[in-house]
Amino acid sequence: MRGSHARSYAGHDHSHAPGVDANNEWRVGLAALLTGAFMLAEVAGGIISGSLALLADAGHMLTDFASLALAWLGFRISRRPADWKRTYGFDRFQILVAFANGLALFAIAAWIVYEAIERLMSPHEVAGGILVVVAVLGLLVNIVAFWLLQGADRENLNIRGATIHVLGDLLGSVAALTAGAVILLIGWMPIDPLLSLLVAVIILRSGWKVVTAASHILLEGAPEELDTRAIGPDLIANVKGVEDVHHVHVWSITQARRMVTLHASICETEDSDRAVKAIKARLKERFGLNHATIEIERGVCADAGHEEAHA
Template sequence: MAEHGHGHAAGGDRRYLTGALALITGFMAIEVVIGVIARSLALISDAGHMLTDAIAIVVALIAMRISARPPRGGYTYGLKRAEIISAQLNGLTLLLLSAYFIVEGVRRLVHPPEVQGLYVVLTGLAGIVVNLLATWLLAKADRGSLNVEGAYQHILNDLFAFIATTVAGAVIWLTGWGRTDALAALIVAALMLRAGWGLVRDSGRVFMEAAPVGMNPTEIGTKTAALDSVVEVHDLHIWEVTSGYPAMSAHILVKPGADCHAVRAAAERLLHDEYGIAHTTLQVDHAPQELLTVGAPATHCRAPHGPAHRRLA
């Protein structure tokens, strides 16, 4: 059985996340003060986003530690889905923040306050540097984990936010047009909305035990049914325990007299080599005689789950 887990060592990922956390929290405190002085919604929205960045990284670190605990008691997979809960929380936070900044940005478009453009430019440039370093650190971690990807998306969106904020500050400083600050906040909100929806959607697929993206259960069932001596494949289920950990179960019926163990081994090789599924539970039985008739209904199981895949003539 192949070892389950992400490609990078968890200890290395924790170091990268901790380094990014130190950068983010230190700069966030400075930005809040400057944002209030400059009366800039774009800067305050950036600071609010950086707060969620810090929370996202802390939650990711906690989830990483919890998910590493071995299985015990009723948790037969351990607590690996703690990372998916973390990703879902990160996505929901981004969606809620985007809604707030859309409302506030529209309000400031109608009634723009006076914004100190020079403060915004200088803070924005410093924020770009800080977020570039934090993004670089998180990019070195295992982004195959939705947990790490959630923290990465927070930091990446904050980098985009600082770029938009810096541009807005420069326009305000040079032209005095205060509505640019609100427009920058709306751009940031749109980026948050996109990233947040992606995280909620992907983590939701794991919670709903949908097949991993890129895996077609019908195709897998058809290919398995095409193996030598296989008559039918049904009760086929493919899901993810956590990101990067696909699993599959199925009931395979073979011709009377066929070697069930050999068929199971062949199916496991197919699933591992072509689809990267290393965790499988395959029940292999001899098909009843009536099932061998062409066009006969599946009668082996009282309540089959899902479609049956049969060997093509």
């Protein structure tokens, strides 16, 4: 059984979707280049105008550039083939990057809140005209970057994390544009930090979703949409010869790569090879589980002595 599974490992199609990953990679890479290039332009605009708001946003974009570059690196590394030390390959690196990007969003939101409170307590003059011009350019750049990421796999956690960073920049540009217009029209300076607080709340909420989803995968949690309690009863009811199912473990390498291992007790007259094929077919059809490792048993479970320890 173990030998047959080892042989099938090299031949399985694990649905890594290399075309999708390559599409994700170049889109994130181009978004990173756009963000990095505009960050330099924003630093220049902030220095010329004396606008702390623009310099602060440039610092925000620096962290976003780093996050997008890290996301690109995640896709790049995940393309490396599996080896004897890493039999599942490097796909999980994408999840690590998504988790890190989610934590970075927390830091960015906290920094924006700190800056906003400081500006509310100590208002300062901002050159509204330059602020509006740079904000418009930033909005255009962020719209292009956001459009690029919308064409990628939006269910991918790495893409979701990168998209939230860009969305935060886009909202920041909208907030800066609105603030600049208000400052030009009526000269009310507190509008800038107040809108920044709103952006921080949106970023924090989105970052929380990415972190919780990534940590669930890193902790080997079962896919959210799958009730593992239903697997055993379903196989007993729908696969001929299956009398009991136990030691069911379901987890994900990435959202697209879901794994399951289980023990199946079959009747004495049932052919084990046929049972394995039937169980795998049912798992794929009913639960969308393409990679299954099945241990066939007759009578007492081989791990019966360890059941209490692992209960």
